[in-house]
Amino acid sequence: MATVKVKGFSVIRDVLGASLVEVEVGPPETVKGTLDALLRTYGEPLRKVLVDPATGEMTPFLLVLNGEAISSTLDTDRPVKTGDEITLIFPIGGG
Amino acid sequence: MTNGFKYGGYKGQLLRVNLTKKGVTKEPLREDWARDFVGGVGYSARLLYEEIPAKIDALGPQNTLFFMTGPVNGTMIPAASRSTACAKSPLTGSFFHSIFGGFWGPELKFAGYDGLIVEGKADKPVYLWIDDDRVEIRSAEHLWGKNPFKAQEIIRQEIGDENIHIATIGEAGEKGIPYAIILLDIRAAGRGGMGAVMGSKNLKAIAVRGTGTVSVPNMLRVYNTTVRLNELVATNPAVKGLSDYGTPRNVLSMNAAGILPTRNWQTEVFKGAEGISGETMKEQVVKAHRACFACSINCTKYSVVPGGKYKSIINGPDYETIYGFGSICEVDDIKALCKVDEVCDEYGIDLIQASMSVAWAMECYQKGIFTKADTGGLDLTWGNADAMIHLTEMIGKQQGLGALLAKGTREAAKIIGKGSERFVISNKGVDWPGHTCRPFPGAAVGYATGPRGGSHHDIRPTPEKAGLVDRKVLEGKGGMAAEVNHWLMLADSAVVCHLGEPIWGPMKISDNLVEALNAVTGWELDYAQARKIAERQWNMIRCFAAREGFTRNEDTLPIRFMEEPVPEGPMKGALISKETLEGLKDQYYEYRGWDKKTGNPSKAKLAELGLEFAAKDVC
Numbered sequence: 001m002a003t004v005k006v007k008g009f010s011v012i013r014d015v016l017g018a019s020l021v022e023v024e025v026g027p028p029e030t031v032k033g034t035l036d037a038l039l040r041t042y043g044e045p046l047r048k049v050l051v052d053p054a055t056g057e058m059t060p061f062l063l064v065l066n067g068e069a070i071s072s073t074l075d076t077d078r079p080v081k082t083g084d085e086i087t088l089i090f091p092i093g094g095g
Numbered sequence: 096m097t098n099g100f101k102y103g104g105y106k107g108q109l110l111r112v113n114l115t116k117k118g119v120t121k122e123p124l125r126e127d128w129a130r131d132f133v134g135g136v137g138y139s140a141r142l143l144y145e146e147i148p149a150k151i152d153a154l155g156p157q158n159t160l161f162f163m164t165g166p167v168n169g170t171m172i173p174a175a176s177r178s179t180a181c182a183k184s185p186l187t188g189s190f191f192h193s194i195f196g197g198f199w200g201p202e203l204k205f206a207g208y209d210g211l212i213v214e215g216k217a218d219k220p221v222y223l224w225i226d227d228d229r230v231e232i233r234s235a236e237h238l239w240g241k242n243p244f245k246a247q248e249i250i251r252q253e254i255g256d257e258n259i260h261i262a263t264i265g266e267a268g269e270k271g272i273p274y275a276i277i278l279l280d281i282r283a284a285g286r287g288g289m290g291a292v293m294g295s296k297n298l299k300a301i302a303v304r305g306t307g308t309v310s311v312p313n314m315l316r317v318y319n320t321t322v323r324l325n326e327l328v329a330t331n332p333a334v335k336g337l338s339d340y341g342t343p344r345n346v347l348s349m350n351a352a353g354i355l356p357t358r359n360w361q362t363e364v365f366k367g368a369e370g371i372s373g374e375t376m377k378e379q380v381v382k383a384h385r386a387c388f389a390c391s392i393n394c395t396k397y398s399v400v401p402g403g404k405y406k407s408i409i410n411g412p413d414y415e416t417i418y419g420f421g422s423i424c425e426v427d428d429i430k431a432l433c434k435v436d437e438v439c440d441e442y443g444i445d446l447i448q449a450s451m452s453v454a455w456a457m458e459c460y461q462k463g464i465f466t467k468a469d470t471g472g473l474d475l476t477w478g479n480a481d482a483m484i485h486l487t488e489m490i491g492k493q494q495g496l497g498a499l500l501a502k503g504t505r506e507a508a509k510i511i512g513k514g515s516e517r518f519v520i521s522n523k524g525v526d527w528p529g530h531t532c533r534p535f536p537g538a539a540v541g542y543a544t545g546p547r548g549g550s551h552h553d554i555r556p557t558p559e560k561a562g563l564v565d566r567k568v569l570e571g572k573g574g575m576a577a578e579v580n581h582w583l584m585l586a587d588s589a590v591v592c593h594l595g596e597p598i599w600g601p602m603k604i605s606d607n608l609v610e611a612l613n614a615v616t617g618w619e620l621d622y623a624q625a626r627k628i629a630e631r632q633w634n635m636i637r638c639f640a641a642r643e644g645f646t647r648n649e650d651t652l653p654i655r656f657m658e659e660p661v662p663e664g665p666m667k668g669a670l671i672s673k674e675t676l677e678g679l680k681d682q683y684y685e686y687r688g689w690d691k692k693t694g695n696p697s698k699a700k701l702a703e704l705g706l707e708f709a710a711k712d713v714c
Contacts, residue, residue, distance in 0.1 A: 007351065009344075009345075009347040009348045009351070009372070009374070010336045010339070010340050010344040010345070010347070010348070010373055010374060011335050011336040011339060011340070011344070013374070014339075048330070048332075048335075049332055049335055050332055051332065052330075052331055052332055052597075053330045054327060054330075054331070059331070059332040059333055059561070059597070060561045060562045060563050061561050061562065062352050062560055062561060062562060064351055064352055064353075064665050067664075067665055068665055069352055069353065069534070069665035069666055071561075071562030071565070071566075072562055073562045073563070074562055074565055075562075087348075087351045087352070088348075089348045089349070089351060089352045090336065090344065090345060090348045
């Protein structure tokens with residue numbers, strides 16, 4: 001079990017209730033494990049922000065793990081440990 | 096269908112106004128061009144290829160300004176508010192399509208026209224009054240010199256109708272600043288200098304009142320399609336946040352990811368991002384939300400700074416203001432950004448181009464190329480909000496250093512030299528929007544090859560940014576960019592808003608976009624047919640550019656993106672070297688069936704797309 005810090009902005013921050021929260025992850029102690037833990041903890045409101053109901057899958061987005069940009073779909077097996085920080089980069093479109 | 100036109104969604108008629116001859120005529124929309132090029136940018140490219148002679152002066156009377164809608168405009172299909180203003184651009188020297196939302200486009204259709212062709216030049220300032228069938232060319236001498244909003248107010252009083260929709264230019268358009276905009280009520284056709292083309296014709300405004308409707312072949316099908324698409328808009332995660340925060344919803348996310356362009360792209364991390372974020376904006380200045388015609392996204396914010404030196408009332412700021420005048424100039428005060436946004440609208444200048452001009456000047460000041468003797472005493476230190484606003488006003492007035500910056504950064508750097516070319520963040524004369532490509536090779540080749548240069552609407556960084564594909568892989572990115580080109584092109588021909596990106600794209604033309612077109616027109620296009628239309632449109636625009644003398648040499652990136660890696664943050668080290676770019680371009684041309692040496696369409700490709708007529712100009 002790892003305690004991972006998670007940061008989010010705009011509508012994600014609105015759901016998390018703060019710009020930085022901590023979640024208990026694992027097993028598995030991975031990026032995917034972190035995202036699953038977040039969805040378990042924050043339930044339907046977060047699911048509405050991250051999961052595309054048309055596909056039932058999480059919409060792909062960028063993550064920053066300890067200062068490194070990674071992908072929510074391509075890097076799901078990356079390990080995490082206590083003290084790590086993951087930033088959810090909201091699915092980006094428009095502008 | 097309307098006027099006996101074969102396909103649904105169209106009015107079947109174009110309005111043509113010749114300002115030299117003071118002539119107004121109505122002509123049928125060509126059915127073959129509608130089927131082959133749809134509307135919006137596609138139809139415009141075909142018509143203007145026919146009507147604008149090669150190598151003419153973009154600000155001369157031979158240029159033609161063409162406002163065009165698409166078949167879905169005026170229906171209930173979501174995000175179908177947009178229309179195009181196209182002409183030869185004074186900024187790029189080639190075909191340009193500037194796209195705008197709001198209500199003006201649908202209103203033109205309700206008045207009975209799919210598009211408006213403006214040619215020639217009036218001998219004195221005029222405005223057009225289109226009242227359904229009745230079209231008048233009216234004097235605008237009393238409006239000349241007025242800011243766009245004031246001109247709109249006077250016209251509404253003259254017509255006696257508060258609900259008409261009006262396209263106007265400001266002082267920048269009147270004076271031919273090559274990045275002057277057209278303001279359509281509160282929305283802008285912002286890029287490529289379409290306002291300057293309008294001003295060169297002595298055309299101050301176009302007011303429209305339409306009382307008609309748009310017919311479709313199967314109302315129930317359009318209704319059901321609309322219900323389904325609106326559900327996607329309401330629930331898709333990538334659209335969320337636009338109602339609450341507008342396009343600046345992503346400022347802090349982008350900064351955390353190390354892709355918020357800062358200090359004229361010297362870096363992509365901004366320490367002051369919190370002060371200009373969507374969250375701060377919502378808390379401090381946003382008073383209400385506004386939506387365009389038939390749009391459930393609701394992204395426009397109505398913001399008020401009630402007092403103080405930044406007192407202002409604007410629709411915005413949108414992300415591009417926050418990027419251009421905020422992080423790019425290192426200004427961290429949202430209220431200052433509201434003020435400078437208002438200044439840009441009042442003069443009628445493209446705020447991306449204006450902000451990049453200010454940033455270019457700030458970097459010249461930082462590097463000692465400019466001193467206070469050059470700036471009229473302004474201290475152009477990064478982050479000086481007051482100087483930034485003042486210099487933007489000087490651009491609008493073409494005063495002092497502002498007169499140089501009003502030419503655009505590419506031209507300004509040619510005049511100043513001394514290495515300032517390295518600070519120009521531009522392609523084909525069009526300065527960069529706030530979406531990086533240094534970490535994203537697919538986006539990089541899309542920007543480089545895009546007909547509008549620095550436009551994030553010829554390519555999107557989304558597939559690589561969101562992780563739909565591996566951003567670090569080069570292989571296949573030429574083809575990926577071409578397919579992103581295609582959905583954007585078809586969307587701009589239908590015409591629907593790119594903020595519906597996850598629904599209309601984002602990797603290629605989606606079934607949703609094809610279904611929206613089919614439901615409205617009665618066509619039964621499959622994906623391959625829709626893709627072929629988009630490919631034809633893209634090639635048509637490339638032919639226009641080739642006829643003007645463009646080759647692969649014009650398909651490039653700013654020097655900074657090719658030689659200066661991102662210095663910090665999660666994307667540290669990201670760069671698209673010249674060698675990498677040339678390899679990506681080869682991939683792209685090959686995928687498109689273009690000649691790799693010239694970068695232009697081959698005879699075989701033109702024949703395949705039914706564009707043989709252009710071969711004599713291109714091959």
